[in-house]
Amino acid sequence: MHLLVVEDEHTVADQLKQLLEQERYSCDVAYNYRDALELIDEKNYDLILLDWNLPDGDGLSLLKLMREENTNTPVLMLSAKSEIDDRVEILDAGGDDYLSKPYSNIELFARIRALLRRDTTQKNTLLQCKELTLDTRSHEVKVSGNPIHLSQTEYSLLELLMQNKNIVLTRYQLNEHICREYNSLKQSNLVDVHIKNLRKKIGIEDCIMTVRGVGYTIKDK
Known part of the structure; x- marks a missing residue:
């Protein structure tokens, strides 16, 4: 799979490339809008990781231009912006994920795998x-066709688990996913509390399985 990283901070971009x-x-x-546009015109990428802020433009404008020119390459937008309106604007512009x-x-690679599994036309x-x-x-969660209401953290945990079906995620990985501040990672029981609430709301036996001493997983069967 051939990916393109569009990121103006050289250290961040180089570290991401290495990963x-x-x-x-x-x-x-x-590292900028102009070079990204040239590479997109020259090569066929399987996925583009696109930063919102660029020194000579912005990622959202580049995304809109790509879609106007019928470039269907999946785009994962990366940004410090986290408001709902920002996410809506990205999706409306033709972005595939945010x-x-x-x-x-762990979340980044889960989203990359999910996007690469998708067909670019459907x-x-x-x-x-x-x-x-x-x-x-749409962020809709349903059980047997009936919608259930989850908190933002519960949804985030469930999405990550379902994107990594049959893979055991450790408590630390799950905690890192929901806690943006490192000091919060010390709350070792935080994930367990959310998993307990998730199980109660979902109400499906053996849906989220505990791997003793390690973490949690969702299996296909």
Whole structure:
């Protein structure tokens, strides 16, 4: 898989490139709008990781231009902006997913894998396990077709687990995902409390499984 990272901070971009290559992705880097546009015109990428703020433009404008020119490459927007209106603007402009900074690497790679699994002409935003469904675009969660209400943290945990079905995620990884401040990582029982609430709301036996001494997982069967 050939990915493009568009990020103006050289250190961040180079670190991200190194991480991606460690996961055996091929990766190019553009540090500004102009170079990104040239690379997109020259090469066919499987996925673009696009920062919102660029020194000679902005990622949202680049995204809109790509879609106007019928470039259907999946785009994961990365930004420190986290307001709902910002996320809506990205999706309306043709973005496929959004990740606010700071983010955990486990979440980043989960979202990359999810986007790469999608067909570029018909993207499936529905995650499913037994009677449980989660729509990553509308953020609707349903059990047997009936919607259930989750808090933002509960939704975030469930989405990550469903994006990593059959993979055991440790309590630390899950805690890192929901806690943006490192001091909060010391609250070791925080994940357990949210998982307990999730199980109660979902009401499906053996949906979220405990791996004793490690963490949690969701299995297909």
